[in-house]
Amino acid sequence: MALSFMEGNEALARGAVAAGCNFFAGYPITPATTIFNSMLKMLPPTGGICIQGEDEIASMGYCIGASMAGKKALTATSGPGISLYSEQISFAIGSEIPLVIADVQRLGPSTGSATRGADSDIQFLRWGSTSGVPVIVLAPKDALDCYVLAVHAFNYAEEFRCPVFIASNKEIGMTSESFDLDSVVLPPIVERKIFSGNSYLPFEAEAKKAPPFLPIGGKTIVRQTSSTHGPDGYITIAPEVIAQNQERLRQKIHSARNRITLFEEDIKENSDTLIISYGVTSRSVEEAVQKLEKKGNPVSTLTLKTLWPVPEELLRKKAKLFKRIVVVEMNLGQYVNEIRQILCDKQVEFYGQMNGVLITPGKIMEVIENE
Amino acid sequence: MNSFLNKNRPLVYCPGCSHEKITTGLDKAFVNLGLDADKIVIVTDIGCSGLFDTFFNVHALHGIHGRALTYASGLKLANPDLNVVVTMGDGGLGIGGAHVLAACRKNLDLTLIILNNFNFGMTGGQYSATTPADAIVGSGFLNQAEIPIDICAIAKSAGATYIDRCSGLDQNLPGKIIKAIQHKGFSLIETLGMCTGRYTKKNNLTPKGIDQIIEDLPEMPGAIEKNQRPEYGERYRALAKERNVFPGAITIEKQIEFKDYQHQEVVILGSAGMRIVTAGEIVCYAGLCAGMNVSMKNDYNITVLRGQSVSEILISPEKIGYPGIESPSVVLALSDEGVQRRKKIFANLKPGTFVLKEKSVDIPETKADVTEIDFKELKIKKQDWALASLGLMAKNENAINKEMLNYALKLRFNEKLYQIALETIEKIF
Numbered sequence: 094m095a096l097s098f099m100e101g102n103e104a105l106a107r108g109a110v111a112a113g114c115n116f117f118a119g120y121p122i123t124p125a126t127t128i129f130n131s132m133l134k135m136l137p138p139t140g141g142i143c144i145q146g147e148d149e150i151a152s153m154g155y156c157i158g159a160s161m162a163g164k165k166a167l168t169a170t171s172g173p174g175i176s177l178y179s180e181q182i183s184f185a186i187g188s189e190i191p192l193v194i195a196d197v198q199r200l201g202p203s204t205g206s207a208t209r210g211a212d213s214d215i216q217f218l219r220w221g222s223t224s225g226v227p228v229i230v231l232a233p234k235d236a237l238d239c240y241v242l243a244v245h246a247f248n249y250a251e252e253f254r255c256p257v258f259i260a261s262n263k264e265i266g267m268t269s270e271s272f273d274l275d276s277v278v279l280p281p282i283v284e285r286k287i288f289s290g291n292s293y294l295p296f297e298a299e300a301k302k303a304p305p306f307l308p309i310g311g312k313t314i315v316r317q318t319s320s321t322h323g324p325d326g327y328i329t330i331a332p333e334v335i336a337q338n339q340e341r342l343r344q345k346i347h348s349a350r351n352r353i354t355l356f357e358e359d360i361k362e363n364s365d366t367l368i369i370s371y372g373v374t375s376r377s378v379e380e381a382v383q384k385l386e387k388k389g390n391p392v393s394t395l396t397l398k399t400l401w402p403v404p405e406e407l408l409r410k411k412a413k414l415f416k417r418i419v420v421v422e423m424n425l426g427q428y429v430n431e432i433r434q435i436l437c438d439k440q441v442e443f444y445g446q447m448n449g450v451l452i453t454p455g456k457i458m459e460v461i462e463n464e
Numbered sequence: 465m466n467s468f469l470n471k472n473r474p475l476v477y478c479p480g481c482s483h484e485k486i487t488t489g490l491d492k493a494f495v496n497l498g499l500d501a502d503k504i505v506i507v508t509d510i511g512c513s514g515l516f517d518t519f520f521n522v523h524a525l526h527g528i529h530g531r532a533l534t535y536a537s538g539l540k541l542a543n544p545d546l547n548v549v550v551t552m553g554d555g556g557l558g559i560g561g562a563h564v565l566a567a568c569r570k571n572l573d574l575t576l577i578i579l580n581n582f583n584f585g586m587t588g589g590q591y592s593a594t595t596p597a598d599a600i601v602g603s604g605f606l607n608q609a610e611i612p613i614d615i616c617a618i619a620k621s622a623g624a625t626y627i628d629r630c631s632g633l634d635q636n637l638p639g640k641i642i643k644a645i646q647h648k649g650f651s652l653i654e655t656l657g658m659c660t661g662r663y664t665k666k667n668n669l670t671p672k673g674i675d676q677i678i679e680d681l682p683e684m685p686g687a688i689e690k691n692q693r694p695e696y697g698e699r700y701r702a703l704a705k706e707r708n709v710f711p712g713a714i715t716i717e718k719q720i721e722f723k724d725y726q727h728q729e730v731v732i733l734g735s736a737g738m739r740i741v742t743a744g745e746i747v748c749y750a751g752l753c754a755g756m757n758v759s760m761k762n763d764y765n766i767t768v769l770r771g772q773s774v775s776e777i778l779i780s781p782e783k784i785g786y787p788g789i790e791s792p793s794v795v796l797a798l799s800d801e802g803v804q805r806r807k808k809i810f811a812n813l814k815p816g817t818f819v820l821k822e823k824s825v826d827i828p829e830t831k832a833d834v835t836e837i838d839f840k841e842l843k844i845k846k847q848d849w850a851l852a853s854l855g856l857m858a859k860n861e862n863a864i865n866k867e868m869l870n871y872a873l874k875l876r877f878n879e880k881l882y883q884i885a886l887e888t889i890e891k892i893f
Contacts, residue, residue, distance in 0.1 A: 095718065096716060098715075098749075138708050147566035148562055150534065151534040151562070153534070155537050158525070158536060158537060158540075158542065159541060180528050181531070184527060264787065267761070267762075268787050270758065270784060271751075274713055309505055309523045310503075310545070314501060314523055315524075316524045319528055320526060327518060377785070377786045379785045450788075454785070
């Protein structure tokens with residue numbers, strides 16, 4: 094057997110290339126820079142384009158332009174860059190522009206700590222855009238996940254014509270580790286649906302679906318706009334047209350939420366406690382649970398890989414069997430309230446930490462044992 | 465084609481607005497150039513200049529204020545066959561100044577038409593980056609404390625290869641736009657115009673007055689001789705074409721059978737310049753040679769050759785869960801800076817933990833087994849201390865053995881560096 098050895102950031106870049114990504118624009122920022130470095134090595138030999146923007150806003154603009162010309166675009170940044178991306182993220186959401194955005198999170202707020210990890214941006218990614226339209230956020234726990242989730246992210250971006258976030262973390266992105274790259278089975282590649290009829294209207298779509306795509310620069314004239322638009326891509330103030338479009342933007346993701354739900358589980362029949370976590374923290378949880386089992390205290394785990402849309406059905410189904418639910422996060426409680434809202438009939442305990450270091454398995458054992 | 469204007473969408477500018485002439489001038493330029501509609505894209509942002517895309521039957525992208533050039537660049541890089549024309553007012557110019565500078569420096573084949581009408585027409589005539597200090601504007605007295613910019617002069621110093629400036633009412637505007645579009649590289653035309661809805665209501669600006677302003681400003685000749693250079697897209701593609709080798713992943717075959725290998729945690733505490741990260745990688749490669757799982761985290765300053773450099777490595781026959789150090793089995797204390805960075809770990813080290821301490825380095829009290837080594841006496845240079853320490857680890861079979869180290873060195877270095885590394889290590893053996 095042979096193992097490959099790479100940073101989470103390199104794995105994410107490799108996943109993107111495997112997904113058919115052929116355009117990258119980004120601006121250097123620790124701890125995301127090595128995604129840019131990797132794409133700069135990988136895209137030219139595969140015929141793709143890799144650009145360093147003059148700033149984060151421009152990098153997103155380049156990606157939006159390239160995506161509208163038919164490219165599969167990736168950008169990568171950290172919290173301070175997501176702040177700058179915000180106006181362009183809203184554009185991509187509202188105007189249905191496929192994109193993948195890697196957020197290698199670091200400790201915030203603001204400039205925060207460039208080289209200290211935290212799951213700082215979990216609510217920011219969901220709500221850091223105008224209008225409140227749902228977004229898709231995936232959370233890897235290790236380098237292997239970075240590789241695989243990058244492909245899922247592109248698939249979702251293409252199918253739903255929306256930006257998809259990969260909420261990585263400094264502790265994953267800049268940690269090098271081994272995994273069996275050659276034996277990974279990637280999901281089949283999904284491409285955006287190309288319009289094939291006559292008289293193209295760029296935003297005419299079936300209910301709960303993204304509109305079929307034609308590129309700017311193709312034979313058929315295409316309009317794209319950041320303004321509130323009707324199916325023809327022209328500005329509109331007609332309430333019924335606006336309402337229909339807003340509802341479709343919401344429904345295209347909301348109605349597919351069960352299909353978008355990615356997770357791992359370790360359910361033990363004889364346990365009454367379920368720990369729910371995501372990201373790098375779930376690795377500490379897994380290790381804590383192994384140690385607890387050796388001590389005769391079986392505990393089950395649910396590791397969420399899709400954070401948004403919230404996997405409501407999964408949470409309800411999995412939590413049903415357990416008396417005690419504990420949520421652990423590398424922040425002071427950004428996601429726990431989503432879970433509490435869904436599991437409103439249960440007492441949901443929480444442990445969070447926001448000090449620039451990983452939550453240790455020992456700490457989690459303490460939380461579980463000190464009932 | 466005798467016009468690209470959309471008959472279903474008549475122009476909606478205020479009566480007398482120069483934008484109307486510029487719209488029809490742009491249309492005439494497209495017609496005279498004999499372009500196909502599907503080879504043109506108009507990229508706009510916000511404000512009255514942002515209406516342009518709606519009047520034409522060509523590809524269009526209407527985006528966020530000040531960012532039009534960023535979308536235009538993405539489109540042009542993705543599809544070099546497109547004729548990309550950007551319209552932007554003095555508002556977008558002020559917001560997106562960084563993108564204008566970048567476009568001038570890059571020289572991607574785009575055409576930027578700046579519609580400078582000296583104020584923000586849509587929001588009530590507030591002052592912009594081009595409003596004269598003595599103008600009467602919707603922002604009270606605030607413009608009196610600032611001066612307007614000359615975007616053409618700025619573009620020239622930023623390296624734009626084509627700059628023209630004219631009145632929006634210039635009879636020869638279509639001809640000027642044609643030349644700008646025909647220029648291979650970034651071209652910028654600043655049109656000075658009348659905002660009849662807002663600006664000229666309170667300010668005495670006439671078409672003749674605009675001509676006078678242009679005459680008083682430095683002349684812009686079109687092609688700027690001193691800035692001529694290859695177009696960005698062509699240059700980029702030529703450079704990228706030379707990078708034709710896809711970097712494969714580092715993949716290491718299991719070479720050695722190592723029975724009963726126990727989970728190991730190795731911490732290397734050193735300083736920048738001591739090749740700590742390289743030593744960490746070698747430890748990882750050694751683990752991989754034995755078919756183990758590994759993980760590595762490094763901690764160093766953003767400055768080069770200053771401060772601590774710490775590498776933390778896990779080697780395990782099991783899949784690695786928590787990727788942090790909990791109970792080190794090996795600690796290499798090679799510099800005071802490195803030790804200071806992780807000084808808390810020493811108190812909790814267990815007896816049996818192998819601590820290698822260079823003679824010159826101070827470490828906190830510990831129950832671990834401390835071995836002291838004097839690298840200076842062995843005539844080993846500071847930058848090789850970490851590598852030499854791996855030799856000692858291998859000799860004592862702490863986390864790695866000689867066979868693992870040998871494979872790792874072969875994988876990490878070329879033949880020449882491998883031989884040099886062996887010489888260093890043999891000083892320890």
